[in-house]
Amino acid sequence: MRSIEILREEHRVLRGVLDCFDSVLAAASRDSAPNMEIAGELLGWFERFADGVHQNKEELGLFPRMLAAAPEISRAVLKELMWLHAEERRRLVALRVGFASAQGPDAWERGRFVAAARAYVEFQRHHALLEDEVILPRACEVLDPAVDDEILRTYAQIELDALGPNPEDPHAFLARLRARAKELVPSLVPAGHEDLCAGCDGCRVASPGACSRGF
Numbered sequence: 001m002r003s004i005e006i007l008r009e010e011h012r013v014l015r016g017v018l019d020c021f022d023s024v025l026a027a028a029s030r031d032s033a034p035n036m037e038i039a040g041e042l043l044g045w046f047e048r049f050a051d052g053v054h055q056n057k058e059e060l061g062l063f064p065r066m067l068a069a070a071p072e073i074s075r076a077v078l079k080e081l082m083w084l085h086a087e088e089r090r091r092l093v094a095l096r097v098g099f100a101s102a103q104g105p106d107a108w109e110r111g112r113f114v115a116a117a118r119a120y121v122e123f124q125r126h127h128a129l130l131e132d133e134v135i136l137p138r139a140c141e142v143l144d145p146a147v148d149d150e151i152l153r154t155y156a157q158i159e160l161d162a163l164g165p166n167p168e169d170p171h172a173f174l175a176r177l178r179a180r181a182k183e184l185v186p187s188l189v190p191a192g193h194e195d196l197c198a199g200c201d202g203c204r205v206a207s208p209g210a211c212s213r214g215f
Contacts, residue, residue, distance in 0.1 A: 001143065003062065003151035004136050010054050011128040013170045017045065018121045020174070020181050025114050025121075036102065036110075038180060039117065043099055046092055049170060050124070052162045055085050058131075061154035062139060070142035077138050084127050091120050 021042050027035040059082075066074040095116055102113035159167060 001140065001145055001148045001151075003148050003155065004139055004143075006152075006155065007054070007058065007062065007136060008132060010057075010170060011132055013174050014050055014054070014124065014128055016174045017042065017050075017177065018124055020177050022118065022121050024181050025117050036099075038177070040099060042177070043092070043096060045173060047096070048162065049173075051089060051092060053159055055088070056158045056162070057155050059085065060158060061151045065147050065151060066139055066142055069144065069147075073142060074138070077134060081130065081135055084130070088120075088123065088127060091116070091123060095120055 021039070024035055024038050024042070063074070063078055063082075066078065095113070098109070098113040098116055101109040
C-alpha cells in the first residue's frame with residue numbers, strides 16, 4: 001500500500017536527519033555558533049515535519065483505519081506507540097526551551113541542551129524502528145488495500161494544512177542539511193547507498209541497481 005510505503009520513506013529520511021543532527025551536536029558542543037544555528041533549523045524541521053506532518057499522518061490517517069479494521073489486534077500494538085508519540089512531543093517542547101537557554105554564554109546550559117538532544121535522537125531512532133518492525137507490518141496485515149486512497153487523501157490534507165501548497169520535499173531538506181553540515185563536520189560522509197540516494201530527484205529506492213542517479 002502506498003500509504004504505508006510513504007511512512008517507511010519518511011522514516012528513512014528521519015534516520016538520515018537524526019544521523020546528521022548527531023554529528024552537528026558533536027560540533028555544537030565545541031562552542032560553535034553556526035552549529036547551534038543548524039541545530040535550531042533541525043528543531044524546526046522536527047516540529048514542522050516529523051511531528052506536525054509525519055506523526056499526524058499516522059494518528060489521523062493510518063491508525064484510525066487499523067482500529068476500524070481490527071480493533072482488538074490494533075489496540076494492543078498502538079497503545080505503546082501513542083505513548084511514544086506523546087513522549088516525543090514532550091521532549092521536543094523541552095528541547096525548544098533548552099535551545100533558547102543554550103544560545104547564551106553559559107556553557108552548562110549548552111551542554112545540557114546537547115545531552116538532551118542526543119537522548120532525543122536515540123529516542124526517535126527507537127521509535128522509528130518500532131514502527132518499521134511492528135506497526136507497519138501489522139498495518140499491512142489488517143488493512144484492506146481499498147482504503148489506501150482514503151488514507152492518501154488524509155495525508156495530502158495534513159501536508160497542505162501544516163506546510164502550505166509548495167512545501168520543501170523532505171529528501172531535498174536532508175540533502176541541503178548534509179551540504180551545510182559537511183562544511184562544519186567534514187567527517188560527515190554518507191555510509192551507503194541509502195544515504196547517498198536520499199536526495200535523488202525522483203529516486204526513492206534502496207537498491208543500487210535501481211537508483212536513477214547510478215549510486
